[in-house]
Amino acid sequence: MSLAQAAVDGAEPDELLRLEVPTTYRAAHTLKDEVGMFGPLPHGTDGVDKDVRRSIHVGEVPMPELAPDEVLVAVMASAVNYNTVWSAMFEPIPTFAFLERLGRQGYWGARHNLPRHVLGSDCSGVIVRTGATVRHWRAGDRVVVSTAYIDDQDPIVQHDGMLATDLRAWGFETNFGGLAEFAVVKATQLLPKPRHLSWEEAACNMLCASTAYRMLVGSRGSCMKQGDVVLIWGATGGLGAYGVQLVKNGGGIPVGVVSSERKAELLHRLGCPYVVDRSAFEHLNDEKAWRRLGAEVRRLVGEDPHIVFEHTGRETFGASVYVARKGGSVVTCGSSSGYAHEYDNRHLWMKLKRIIGSHGANYQECHEVNRLFSLGMLQPALSSVYPLDRTGDAARAVQLNQHIGKVGVLGLAPAEDLGIEDYALRERVGEDAIRLFRS
Template structure:
């Protein structure tokens, strides 16, 4: 029996420890020799051309690292950027990292910043985790010897996004992570449900709830762009759970209906505001929010970037905040600075989440208070198709990927909690 087969069969820790780690493993990866596949002005940089699934070499394990057998993973937008080689090829990250850790500087880059699985090996310095533990991963990869990590890991000079700025990510049968990245798998979730949460849920938590974000309080009106997407789906839940008033922006009647099933009382149709490039459109958006809730947003939840940022700065209330963690529509933002300084608004940059914030949001998930936003699941061999669906925005919530798990629906340990939460809540984003 192979190590992978033993994990799937639910083997005891002693048996897992006795089996050999394979020399190679199956993974979704990029190839360094394909950098330059796309012309700079190419209109459709189809990620299926560059994202491959096949065997890659198994790395050695550092003393503070853990090897996990991945049962399931998920697609994030950084996988899409990676496969498009934008804004720069990720091999530049790996070359730079390779100066201090040569293992990562390889002709292949294994992608993926989410995973759920079983610990199968631990480095010599790992104390809190054992072979056989069921875990999920947090995406921040930081140097624990950097003093600032004790204050906030996201301020570390060498902060990296695992599976994006490092190698050996989660879209694979095995993955290498620092032990500090691990969290207990929520016992009432399946492997694919557990794998889809941590990057987006923890990012949304830091943006809205964490003390370094917008610090939402009860009664705050929060405007959320892409409210049924990977980030927005968790943002809406956090606003509702914290006593805020979510106003979700979506682009179709189907997504609007999903928002209402989530309990979001106010929905803005993005199609009404196709061109948000001028103040007339910003005014119409602001008027629509006031019509719905009677006041301007205290917080605008931003991650779409260039297309929406000017509107976000405008519609935030006097003294309000725009909290941003990304720019999926482009990095070069334009906004009218008068609306920022003269109305005492704030722009808050937020990137990922530190380990404590990841712990806090994983606790909420484990208690059944925040639910997965999983909408569809692909097998690992179709990882490129999964990434393409995200690239074209043909999804809601999160797109999952099965790695070693042979089927959906496996991995649930706490049936009682699952029944209390309810299948309707857990499968809210799945097609009906």
């Protein structure tokens, strides 16, 4: 029996340790010699469609050596994040530049500097090997993987891991990511898999949900309190879907922005009572449009937002700064529509608003989010699942914004709906809630 099959079958730790680690495994990856395939200009500026199906390859790659503080995970499922799309478009810079810098950090860093980059910043699976210094995990443990890849000997991580000197996003700024049959991760990325979720349901949550948690709930974000009105851009997307749930759970008032009736219907089923139709505000580049948006929010809830949940960037940032109430905040973690933001600074300084930068989540914040999933208090935003061979198609759906919620990818799991252990909790939570985005 192969190690992969044993992990799928739920073999005991002794059997997993007895079986040989394969020398190669299948993975979704980009190639360094294809970096210039789309031309030098940013996506869309020259009319070229940077179709990620052309740059994402699925095939055999060499198995890396395991560092003392790492584990080897047999990946049952993974998910596509927007950083997968950026990687496959080679924007804003090719990720091989990250791997080259990591490669200068001694022996273990040099493993990452390869002519191929195995992508993926989410996964669920089974530990099959542990490094010599790993203490709290063993072969056979079922885990999900958080994204922050840090040096745990950096003093600042005792305060906040996201301030680490060499913080990296696993599978984006490192190699050996989760869109594969095996993945190499640090022990400080591991969390126990929620027992009532399937492999693919568990695999899709950590990056987006923990990011949203830090932005909204954590002490380093906007510190949302009961009754706060929160405007959420892209409210049925990967980040937004978890943002809506966290606002609801925390006693806030979510106002979701979406672009279609179908997404509005989904938001209502998610329990978001107030929905703004994004299509009515196609051009948000002047104050007249900002005023109309602000008026629509006030029409719905009677007041301006305390918090604006931002991740779309250039197209919406000026409007976000404008519509936040006096003394309110805009919390931002990304810029999927472009990094160069423009806004009228008078509406920031004269109305005492704040812009809060937020990036990922530290290990404790990830633990807190994973606990909410394990208690059934947060639900997966998984909408569709692809086989590993079709990772390019999965990433293309995200690239074109043809998806809702999260897009999953099966690794070694031979089918969907496997890996569930706690059926009693699943019944209490309810299939309709767990599978909402898939219905």
